[in-house]
Amino acid sequence: MPGGGQDPKEKQTPKEKVCLICIDGWGVADEKEAKGDAIRNTETPVMDKLEKEQAYDDIVRIDLAMDNHEFGSVENIKGAFERAKNGNGRLHFLGLLSDGGVHSHIDHLIELLKAAKAAGVPETYIHCFGDGRDTAPKSIVGYLTKLQDVLKELNYGKIATITGRYYAMDRDKRWERVQYAFDAILYGKGDKEDDAIKAVEKRYENGENDEFLKPIVLDTEGTVKKGDTLFCFNFRSDRMREITQALGIAPCPCKGDVPEDIAIYTMTQYKADFPFKVAFPAQQMDNVLAEWLGKNDIPQMHIAETEKYAHVTFFFNGGSEAQFNKEERGLIPSPKVATYDLQPEMSAQPVADRVAEEIASGKYPFVMCNFAPPDMVGHTGVYEAALKAVHATDAAIGTIYEACKKNGYVLFVTADHGNAEKMLSDDHKSPFTAHTCNPVPFVMASEKGYKFVKDDKGAALCDVAPTILRVMGLDVPKEMTGRSLLKED
Numbered sequence: 001m002p003g004g005g006q007d008p009k010e011k012q013t014p015k016e017k018v019c020l021i022c023i024d025g026w027g028v029a030d031e032k033e034a035k036g037d038a039i040r041n042t043e044t045p046v047m048d049k050l051e052k053e054q055a056y057d058d059i060v061r062i063d064l065a066m067d068n069h070e071f072g073s074v075e076n077i078k079g080a081f082e083r084a085k086n087g088n089g090r091l092h093f094l095g096l097l098s099d100g101g102v103h104s105h106i107d108h109l110i111e112l113l114k115a116a117k118a119a120g121v122p123e124t125y126i127h128c129f130g131d132g133r134d135t136a137p138k139s140i141v142g143y144l145t146k147l148q149d150v151l152k153e154l155n156y157g158k159i160a161t162i163t164g165r166y167y168a169m170d171r172d173k174r175w176e177r178v179q180y181a182f183d184a185i186l187y188g189k190g191d192k193e194d195d196a197i198k199a200v201e202k203r204y205e206n207g208e209n210d211e212f213l214k215p216i217v218l219d220t221e222g223t224v225k226k227g228d229t230l231f232c233f234n235f236r237s238d239r240m241r242e243i244t245q246a247l248g249i250a251p252c253p254c255k256g257d258v259p260e261d262i263a264i265y266t267m268t269q270y271k272a273d274f275p276f277k278v279a280f281p282a283q284q285m286d287n288v289l290a291e292w293l294g295k296n297d298i299p300q301m302h303i304a305e306t307e308k309y310a311h312v313t314f315f316f317n318g319g320s321e322a323q324f325n326k327e328e329r330g331l332i333p334s335p336k337v338a339t340y341d342l343q344p345e346m347s348a349q350p351v352a353d354r355v356a357e358e359i360a361s362g363k364y365p366f367v368m369c370n371f372a373p374p375d376m377v378g379h380t381g382v383y384e385a386a387l388k389a390v391h392a393t394d395a396a397i398g399t400i401y402e403a404c405k406k407n408g409y410v411l412f413v414t415a416d417h418g419n420a421e422k423m424l425s426d427d428h429k430s431p432f433t434a435h436t437c438n439p440v441p442f443v444m445a446s447e448k449g450y451k452f453v454k455d456d457k458g459a460a461l462c463d464v465a466p467t468i469l470r471v472m473g474l475d476v477p478k479e480m481t482g483r484s485l486l487k488e489d
Contacts (some may be wrong), residue, residue, distance in 0.1 A: 027418015
C-alpha cells in the first residue's frame, strides 16, 4: 500500500496544467510490411500530427520464488496445502491456463502442483480457464497437453473443468457470464467429457475458441464441496475479482448456494477489502504520480470507461485501491455488447467529451484518461473492427487535443503496450489477439514550445511521470526511478 515515501519539502503550485492520455493496445510495429497492422492501415490524422510535432512486477517476484522452488514455503501457499491436508483432503487450483504472462503462467501452476504433492495434499483438482486473448485464439490444446504430461509424470492431480475466460474472468459485472463458470466449478454444469483434448477440438469445429469455451466438465468429483480449499493462481487482479467474489463473499451475486466452510487463497491481492489469504501481498509503491500530486494538494481527475476503469485507478496508482488527496474519478459505461468488435468505437468519444469538459472547467491541473478500443477490439482478432477502433480513438484524441489548446493544457499521449498494430500471426494465416512488446508512442503537444531531449539512452514508461512533473514545474520524488525527458535550459 502507498502512503510512505518522502513528502515535498514544501507544497508546490504547478506552473502548467497537463492532460495525459494512455491508450490501451497502441504499439509501434517495426516491420516494413504493414499487413495486419490496424494502426498503420487506418487514418489517424491526430496522432500523425502529434508524432510529427514532436519495481518488480508481480510475475517477476513469483517467477523468482518458482525458480528457487520456494512455493511450498511461501506462508499462504503452505497454509492452503496444510488446510487441505488436515481438513477433507481436497484442494482446487483455479486460473488461466496460459503462458501469456499477462494474468497467469502455466509454469506457476505446474510448480504449485509439485509443491502440493510434496506437501502431501491427497486430492487436487484443476479448473482451467481458456485464454485466447494473450495467446493464440486456439492454443489451449498445447497447454492442456503440457499439463496432462505433468499430471501423468507426477501421478497426481486431475483436470476438473475447462471454461473460457469470457465467462470465468469477466470484470464488468456481467454476472450472467460469470454464472457459467460458477455453475461448472460448483455444480459440474456443462458438457460432460472424458477427453479434454478431443472435447476442445470438437468445440473448435463448432466455431468456439479458447476465450469463449462454454464449460467442459471432465471430473464431477472435482466440483467444489463442503470444506474444500481453493487456490487461485492468477497474479493479475482485475479479472479474478468477480469469480472470487461469487465463490467467497456473501451475498453471492450469482444464483446458487456456495458450499459451507470453503477457504479461498489467492496468488496476489485481488482487492484490498477481500478477506482471502494472499501468497504474494502487494508491494508498497511510494510516491507514484497520483500520490505525489496529492501530497502537493494538486487536484486531479482520472477518467475511463468501465472496461478500463482499473487502469486509471488501481494500476495507475501503483496497484492500490487508495484514492489519493485531491483525486477524483470519472466512470463512463462501456457498451453492453457480447464482444467489442460489434461496437469497435466503444465509449471512446464519451470519454473524450468528459475529459474535454473537465479541462474546460479549469478545476484540475492534472487530467488523465484511458482509451480502451485498440486493446479490447484487438483482442477479438477482427481486423476490420480494429481499424474502426483505432480511427475512433484517434478522433477522440483530437477532441482532447483541441480542448488542451483552447485551455492552455500540455498534452501527453502514450500507451501501456501494443496490440492493434499486430492483428495477424507471423505467417499471416491466423488472427493474432495478444499484447505485443513493441515500442509505444510518447508525444507531447504544447503551444509553449516544450521539447523532449534528444534521447540516446532509450526512453521507457518509467520516464513518463518525471517528465510530466518537470513540465508542471514540480520536483521529482526520489522514489521515481525514471528520468525526465523534458529539454530544460
